[in-house]
Amino acid sequence: MRSTYIQxxxxxxxxxxxxxDGNWLVDTVIEGFLxxxxxxTTVATTDVDIPVAVEPAQPLEGQDLTLTPGGKPIALQCSxxxxxxxxxxxxxxYVPSLSPPEQQNGPNFTGRETGGPGCSxxxxxLRLNDTGDYVxxxxxxxxxxxxxxxxxxxxxxxxxxNVTPEHSGNYVCQAENVLTLQKSNSTLEIEVEGVEVRxxxxxxxxxxxxDLPVTLTCTAVGSSVSYSWFKGNQSMEPGQHxxxxxxxxxxxxxxxxxxxxxxYTCRGSNSFSSGFSEPHWxxxxxxxxxxxxHELVDRERFKVHLSCQADSYPAVSYIWFLxxxxxxxxxxxxxRDLAPEHGGSYTCQAxxxxxxxxxxxxxxxxxxxx
Numbered sequence: 001m002r003s004t005y006i007q008x009x010x011x012x013x014x015x016x017x018x019x020x021d022g023n024w025l026v027d028t029v030i031e032g033f034l035x036x037x038x039x040x041t042t043v044a045t046t047d048v049d050i051p052v053a054v055e056p057a058q059p060l061e062g063q064d065l066t067l068t069p070g071g072k073p074i075a076l077q078c079s080x081x082x083x084x085x086x087x088x089x090x091x092x093x094y095v096p097s098l099s100p101p102e103q104q105n106g107p108n109f110t111g112r113e114t115g116g117p118g119c120s121x122x123x124x125x126l127r128l129n130d131t132g133d134y135v136x137x138x139x140x141x142x143x144x145x146x147x148x149x150x151x152x153x154x155x156x157x158x159x160x161x162n163v164t165p166e167h168s169g170n171y172v173c174q175a176e177n178v179l180t181l182q183k184s185n186s187t188l189e190i191e192v193e194g195v196e197v198r199x200x201x202x203x204x205x206x207x208x209x210x211d212l213p214v215t216l217t218c219t220a221v222g223s224s225v226s227y228s229w230f231k232g233n234q235s236m237e238p239g240q241h242x243x244x245x246x247x248x249x250x251x252x253x254x255x256x257x258x259x260x261x262x263x264y265t266c267r268g269s270n271s272f273s274s275g276f277s278e279p280h281w282x283x284x285x286x287x288x289x290x291x292x293x294h295e296l297v298d299r300e301r302f303k304v305h306l307s308c309q310a311d312s313y314p315a316v317s318y319i320w321f322l323x324x325x326x327x328x329x330x331x332x333x334x335x336r337d338l339a340p341e342h343g344g345s346y347t348c349q350a351x352x353x354x355x356x357x358x359x360x361x362x363x364x365x366x367x368x369x370x
Contacts, residue, residue: 052136052149059126061155068120069136071145078119081135082108085146089135094119126153164223168192193272197222200268202280209355210286213254218277220268230265258286258313287312288350291361297338304367307333308348310359321347336365343367 050071059065069078080091090106094115103115112124119138123130131153138145160167168191176183200220208214218227227248229236236251238244243252253260263279288310296305308318318332323344327334336342347362 047137047144047146050136050138050145050147052134052147054149054151059151059153061126061128061153063126065123065126065130065151066116066120067123067134067136067149067151068118069138069145069147071138071147072140072142073118075119075138075140075145078115078136078138079106080113080115080121081137083133083135085135085137091121128153128155128157162221163192163195165192165194192223194223194270195221196273197225197268197270197275200266200275200277202264202266202277204280204282206281207283207285208253208256210258210284211255213252214256214260214282214284215250215252216264216266216280216282218249218251218266218268220266220275222268222270222273224270225268226270228267228269230267231262236264256284258284260284261313283313285313285352285354287355288316288352288357288359290359291318291348291350293346293348293361293363295363295365296333299338302338304336304338304342304365305333306336306346306348306363306365308350308361310350312350312352312355314352314354316350316352319349319351321349338367340367 048071050069052070053068055066055068056063067080076097077093077095079093081089082091083089088107091108091113092106092115093104095102095104096115096117096119101115114122114124116122119136121134121136131151133148133150136147138147156173158171158173169189171188171190173186173188174183175185198221200218202216202218204216205214216229218229220227229244229248229251236242236244241253241255241257243254244250245252251264251266261282261284263281265279266277268275268277289312291308291310294307294309296307297303298305306320308320310316310318320327320330320332320334324347332348334346343366344364345362346365347360349358349360351358
């Protein structure tokens with residue numbers, strides 16, 4: 001893809017020679033004069049990764065910081081971002097090819113950032129929340145360049161989040177006088193026994209279909225957490241179709257049974273604390289099972305009652321057929337006159353709309369004359 005970039009700039013002969021050595025076409029070259037030019041270049045399909053130099057290497061709160069990207073020394077423009085390359089994260093766009101260079105501030109500009117030689121980023125009076133990733137993109141001859149660097153700003157207060165026993169050890173605080181260059185250290189030994197278990201949570205489906213696998217997952221905050229499961233007040237153990245995996249964090253029914261419906265609770269514990277999740281209700285949909293037809297003869301009224309029942313959850317709907325033909329407007333139980341013309345094969349069909357399953361049962365009814 002070819003694009004046109006139109007710009008008014010001051011340029012010297014050495015810069016022009018460098019540009020002409022690349023993929024750039026310039027209409028007119030007059031050293032030291034203001035030019036209007038059209039530059040055509042082929043845009044590279046992928047960015048070139050470049051390093052970013054950090055000064056000082058271990059920045060402290062209150063110090064100034066300079067980030068300088070590597071790559072080609074001459075750039076038409078460059079943009080700096082916090083965390084990721086997106087417009088809401090843009091700090092500024094710096095245009096060194098203008099005279100004087102121009103800085104176009106973006107949404108993430110705090111008033112402490114300035115651009116400098118080599119498309120550098122200078123941040124004054126560092127703060128702890130300046131810690132994070134910084135991304136730079138450079139527009140140069142031959143295609144764009146991209147650099148990324150992570151900065152950690154240290155201060156008088158060290159905050160360690162999500163503490164675990166692995167954070168045990170000797171912590172050293174070093175204070176330095178930038179004028180006398182004298183340093184002083186203080187060491188503190190920290191032993192983390194463990195983090196109390198909290199926020200025990202069960203996630204997973206609330207509804208599943210019989211014969212299909214279903215998994216519930218337990219999570220908790222804490223160190224060296226062990227997990228156990230309960231259905232109601234009864235402890236769950238692996239076996240048959242019950243499977244515990246991932247150090248008991250996952251409870252799987254494979255396949256699931258209708259008897260698996262119920263309340264499930266997870267317990268998280270370590271050597272000095274424990275906690276329970278809220279109950280998680282699981283419904284297992286099933287059926288219908290093959291229907292059962294019950295026959296009841298009312299000889300006084302010369303009627304026969306045919307009732308159909310099928311075990312299912314949720315409840316099923318029933319329809320009747322006589323000799324394969326649908327009987328409209330018939331309810332369950334089905335009531336028929338005791339007449340020879342009403343004899344034949346009666347089929348009850350039970351359907352579960354939630355599982356999509358249907359089951360049939362047929363009864364032969366023979367009615368003889370008086």
